[in-house]
Amino acid sequence: VPNAAGFEAFYRENFARIVRACALVTLDHALAEDVAAESFARLWSRWGTIRGDDHAGGYVFKTAMRLSAKELARRSHRRGTEPAAETDELQQALDRDDIVRALRDLPLRQRQSVVLRDWAGFETTEIAKMLGIRESTVRVHLTRAREHLRGKLRVEDREG
């Protein structure tokens, strides 16, 4: 029987972090919460087989990143056929932020790389495993993403 108390503790400690990571990747608050919830549901379904918080953290981040990519691809495919959903205040605040606008210009892999490295603090080797790509590719994504973000933010600062 899986240890419910252990899972609950892990959940309370990490859920918000996963929601934020997903929000930085998807740039959609509602979607980020859904993806994070689904990632934790999958973690709970395997809780008895995953040992230790480190492994659980890696698993839930990896699942969240993959689900985010999948949902974004699905959304991109449906775009134009469905009306745009109403946005809440948090989302409106997100949309107004310069760095969110700069992130929106980045390709998904670059966004994932910079969020996982600079915001979440994962090593490039871990990111490569999570995203299923080579470490050298992660480095390239990271360099390009940073150049883009720094450039954008500097321009915004000057304009501001």
Add this chain to the structure above:
Amino acid sequence: MKTVERDLALARELDRVVTKLGAGTDSRLRQIRKRGSRRRAITRISAATCVVIFSGTVGLGALTIRGHGPEPSPPGSARWVAVGGTDAGWRLRVPRAWHVRLIDDSSCAATAVRTGAFVSNVRFDLHHPDGTTSGKCNGSRWVFAGFPRKGVAIQIEPIALTFGLVEPQPDTPFPIGTADLRESGGIRGGPAQSYLVVWRDGEEVMNLQIYIGHGASLRDRSRAERILESLRLAIRGQRVSSPSPTEVPPSAAFILTSPHMASPETRVRFHGAGFSGFWPPYWVAEDRVGGLGVGLVREFGDGCEATVATRHARVRRSASGKVAGSFTVPAMASCFQEDRTHAVTPGTWQIVLGCHVCDVGTIRIRSGEATRQGSP
């Protein structure tokens, strides 16, 4: 490889944006656990289903393999019946709807297999050129004219003559598959033919043939394969009539005739040498000489391989392997495996002993009156 340093300024910027997100975790926890539990149950059911399917497949495979064992029972065996038995020397299973014709060859079988069978998906009148079926000791000289295009048949035939010219072979492994049979050139205007001589204990014990019409369905071909796989020998490979005559290569044996040229009905004498070792007592006793004991064979341009047994053949052999004998030249021959006859016409004919490919000499046939008529 050294990892890329974190950009802490960028990290702070990113953190600032999302710092308000992720509140209200309690409300989601129950829902998450419910979904996770359902997912776990589905995973377990899927795994159990896979195990059941895998076990079933393995079990079915094992049963199928077991079906190739000593007691074959093809699928749907309720509609299959057993044929043969200890008396016949073999047994097999055939679909109930197929036609089975047992052929009594006990009078000329040279091995413990005494009864033949012709199993076919269509009714077909299998017969010798003279219209009879049993006791001809003819080594597959059956007429296949008119065999249906959709026809598939398996034929079991006792070894009629043991005048072997090949080395003893290892025991034929069972089950026998169609891939074990050797294709012949087919029968002119008839079905494709494959054959196998079954060996047991160093003896040839039966001829096995499969005939497949050019329009035969895959289902019937498959059934024929299963019939073949069900075949089992019920006896040991003991020779009934003579010892195995395989010690001397056939090229060492020859005969010369006197006269060199003869017309039909002429009595011809012959003598020869090189018959040491493989000359079976079977041939020495006059009353056992028959069938193709001494025969004439000639191939004609119209596809007829004319074959005929000589009349009143007598053979004697000395201890040193020399032979002497006589026969009367017949007037008519039959085309091998065809429903046709052919006159013994002028030209060179091969003299064969024991089987229609065991040629040991030639004789020139000419037209005209017989020079020396009569029985021996």
